[in-house]
Amino acid sequence: MKSALLVSGLVALVCGFVQAQSTIQLGSGTTTTSTTGASPINIYYASSHLQIVYTAAELTAAGARAGRIQKLGFYIESAPNYNLPNFAIKLKHTTAADATIHDPGPFTTVFNAATYAPAAGGFHLLALSQSFLWNGQDNLLVDVCFDRVPGYSSSGTVRYYQAVNGVRYIRSDSENTCGLSTTTNANEKPQLQLEFAASLSNDAGMWSFDEPKNFCAGAQQVKATIANFGSNALNSVRVNWSVNGIAQTPLNYEASIPPSGQQGSTVSVTLGSFAFVARNTYLFKIWTSLPNGGADPFLTNDTLTLTLGPGLTGEYTIGGANPNFSSFALAAQALASFGVCGPATFKVRNGTYQEQVTLGAVSGSSAQNPITFQAESGNAASVILTYASGNDASNFTLHLQGAQWITMKNLSIEASDNTFGRVLLLSGQASNNTFENNRFRGR
Structure with a gap:
């Protein structure tokens, strides 16, 4: 670990800084990603979104301790042929040991540039617009993405080290990926440097x-x-x-x-x-x-x-006049935020709901505390949940991502895109879920 004082001793005393800033490095060696492989700066696809998990054990072994991260950078072996538009880096603490499952956040946006020109030949440290306080205990998730470049090319490489499922990504030529969930795992984890600010x-x-x-x-x-x-x-x-x-x-x-x-x-x-x-x-x-x-x-x-808020329990309404939730997505968000404290039933009013819904693991759900989504009228034809995906990465209308003890009853669930027509996706140990008297329609 390299250390250097931010300021002279006199100024340090005046400002209260008593410990030097420090820079740590995660990963070593000269192994480089391919010109077509996923990396934070590769443009073989026009737009990319990656999530990378660096463990607390890695940070600690490299000399880090709880403190403010003020700079961050990957080792740029070769720059992409185009600058990267709307390049963003977000950080968060996580208990996940790797990037096997997409993390929807929330995140702290620490760097956002209208255009980013990676500088080849070393670690390109970026001064963060907002410092991030690492708690010294949790793993660190780095979320990095950029919008579509003018034209894709086989360019943009970084140095990496091997870590099973250390990276998860999505890439696309047809759309910007920053708002899309990552879909594919990789073991080529980019080498990273972090600069910690001096302590007070x-x-x-x-x-x-x-x-x-x-x-x-x-x-x-x-x-x-x-x-x-x-x-x-x-x-x-x-x-x-x-x-x-x-x-x-x-x-x-x-x-x-x-x-x-x-x-x-x-x-x-x-x-x-x-x-x-x-x-x-x-x-x-x-x-x-x-x-x-x-x-x-x-x-x-x-x-x-x-x-x-207390865990959800009892009956709730979705849609219609004066509902508890105006959409499936808002109900799913409440379940993710607060869990359940007893059986919870969501009665869906008549109508067509054009939305994509993901239900993750819900705290408190069990055989005794099931979660039910059902048509209030009891008629599946009266409640239609439909979505047009438009790409393979988000090819679903309803995704049970690790959800358990969910019942879908008397609903019509449809995928309306002519090419990407998957209706239902189950992943991440989703189990003990029931589908009763539903109508499924794909393309």
């Missing part, structure tokens, strides 16, 4: 939201983990929180927290209790302030915001 003396921040998760309506304890990201011991810090913009009683934590990177530098705290009402959602904001009684010099890592 007194820097408190949020590490994680802990509880409640996957809960039912009623009073629940609210817990979160705070962290010392600075080089000084943290002897006091205030933890503030609000719900739907209404301030709650803050917690003044006054036990010593060791400096960043040392054992015990993160601490779980109980903020209080909150009464959740069924079928309501709540915007939580939790943030730290006054580390060691002074102003926090770095605010980016201070705040967590998230939407919480």
